[in-house]
Amino acid sequence: MQKQFPLDIVPLTDEEDKIVKKYYKGTTWLQELVWLVANDLDFEKTTNEPFTKRYAYIEYPTQASDITKIVPTNPSHRATFDDFRTLPNMTSPRFLKSHLPLSCLPPNLLDTAKVFYIARDIRDVAVSFHFAHKLFRYFDDDVTFKEFWDLFKNNLILHTPIFPHVQEAWSQRNHPNLMFLFYEEMQNDLPDVIDRVCTFLGREYSKEQKEKLASHLSFENMKKGPKLAQSSGQNEKTFFRKGKSGGWVEYFDDEMKKEAEEYIQRNLEKTDMRYPTTNK
Structure with missing residues (x-):
């Protein structure tokens, strides 16, 4: 059932590379927002330089098998250009991506860096994970x-269990160097999230500049980006899919919906964290 090689060993096919990225992955949506706010809204660079170049995916090599890896000839197929091995050589300010829980990151992280954490309804996460x-x-x-x-x-998938991961970050949500966000918040009121990110990073922009940023981050504009994907093709097996929460209902049958409700209730009963509903 499971393959024994990472993405770098068997690159995406040309057809897959042309798929319209219909469904935002929350991490990447937030990455674009944070990078632009921190870099004087440099839209030109975001157009010409991929996420994998601007952000170091620090633990990526640890997810690969022990067999010899082949570096893809097409840069757009690379999962990351930098990781924990090259991190010390990166110039400041450094932008890092990780799917690790806080407890697996440096213990003084929140005292030395600004950290963003984004969570999402686990039913949508499950659907996204399935296609990813x-x-x-x-x-x-x-x-x-x-x-x-x-x-x-049953927590048998990479990056699971989900709830302890999220709850650990939730418990630190009031730390001055941690910004905890829900994907649904970005979908419900992106301008508000932009304002909060600007405040968190100590950046000030005019109303017109923030409106331009919101427009850039809209699904219709993001999917046109040459470093994200350009195509009118339709396929479920794509890194970004529909750009909205609540799409999980299309994939869960009645039995699975009941299982998911019980799963969520069981895992949230000892915390005050609740996933927001979406109004779009």
Whole structure:
């Protein structure tokens, strides 16, 4: 069922590379917002330089198998240009991406860096993970979502268990150097999130500049970006999918919906954290 090689070993096909990235992945949406706010709204650079160049995905090599990796010839296929091994050589300010929980990162992280954490309804996360695991060849195409969900809810998927991960960050949400966000907040009121990110990073921009930023971050404009994807093709197996929360209902049958509700209630009963509903 599971493949034994990472994305760098078997690059995406040309067809997959041309897929319209219909469904924002929260991490990347936030990455674009944070990078632009911190870099004087340099839209030209975001157009010409990919996320994988601007952000170091620090733990990526640890997710690869021990077999020899082949570096893709097409730079757009690379998962990252820098990681924990090259991090010391990067010039400041450094922008880092990680899916690790806070407890697996340097213990003084929040005392030395600004940290953004983004969470999302775990049902949407499960759907996104399902297609991402297929796209990155971790699973065969014939693995159904129902089969994947069974693994996900039993914490047998990469980056699980989800709830301890999120709750750990939630417990630190009042730290002055941590900004905890829900994906649904970005979807419900992006201008408000932009204002909060600007304040958190100590940056001031005019109303017109922030409106331009919001427009740049809109789904319709982001999907046109040459470093994200350009195509009118349609395919579920794509890194970014529909850009909205609540899409999970299309993939959960009645039994799975009940399982998910019980799963969420069981894991949230000892915390005051609740996932926001979406109004769009």
